[in-house]
Amino acid sequence: MIQHHPSIDRLIAFSAGSLPLSQSLCISAHIEHCQQCRQDIRRLNHIGSTLIEELPPSPVPDALKQAVMERINQIGPRNSEDTAAPPGSGDVPRCLRSLLPAGLYNIPWKRLSPSIFGAKLCTDVNGSKIEMLKIKAGGQVANHNHTGEEITLVLEGSFSDADGVYRKGDIIFRNCEDKNHRPIASQNADCICLTAVEAPIQFTGFFARLLNPLIRRSHYSS
């Protein structure tokens, strides 16, 4: 049972299409697991459609209609958008299938520490980094603070921190007010997460602080 959901403000922005990609990806992967939030998004979509219906219509040039009619004439009986898109392979959320074509279990991980592995997916236009993260069973991420927001979505296994336990489908938001965030994966299975980090996090332990210059490479080291 999913316990940790996005706020209504984020669901609205997602429904309106005004959320940056980094956040949209995490929300999209969450709603694929969460029927409750899917229902909310569908409800919220009615706001968009009703607002559009009530706009004063803007007259369309005749040439535009001709252009569109010509385009559909060239399309022919059925084109490649024939069928609905297939579901993602294995346990990859649909929004990640183009970024993880080989599936969740064939990710080219980079070892960041004995228990932490990362794989960069992409960088958003706002600079947020979108990465996959694997914490080996029982493994721990070094104590860190956040200088920007970090969004984590659990895709496999579970992890916990001082505030609770997070399981498959749970989404977690952390920012600079969350001091000394120290996630630990559950003992029985590796934990695989999707993460979006707005700005580099800072390690706070004495030795870990030496790692701060390295985190441009990845946000997570041990």
Add this chain to the structure above:
Amino acid sequence: MSAVNAIIDVKELQQLIELVARDRDQQAFSQLFEHYAPLIRAYSLAREPGAYLVADELVQEVLVKLWNKAHLYNSAKANANTWIFTLARNCRIDYLRRNGRYATEVDPEDLYDSLEDDSADPFEATQQKKTAQKVREGLKQLPVEQSQVLAKVYLEGKTQQETAGELNLPLGTVKSRVRLALQKLEILIRGYGQ
């Protein structure tokens, strides 16, 4: 300039989309164009006033998508207007993406795809119909200060932060106006954290 049609009722629009899907009916498509093109153009102009070329491009993309995807439309799942809104929103994101204002790595369609999953649930379909009705009736009765905030977010594509800046309001006020609106529209029906 095309004449703006008399209001067509949403059931008729649904039937027209079904005709396009089944028979590739160009007459039906033409009627859908007459109804939706001026609204989609207005939707684009709400975000970028004066950007007529952008608006015309969006109209073209959305209508071609309507033609190509009509057979995926299911009136039991969504009413016609809501379906068109999702096409227009996704095309808008795609436009921003092609112009470097949104990351390019993911197709916007993939972001919203999982919403199609609960199609078989008749209870959910009934609930959605009720909500659509409630939203249509309720939006007109919202105080302007609340509907204005929703319009900034949905039509102009603003974040709540940007909305607060433009209206010269604290962010908390914008958030509470949104919440009050959602309560009145009976969309906010459970507790929300974060």
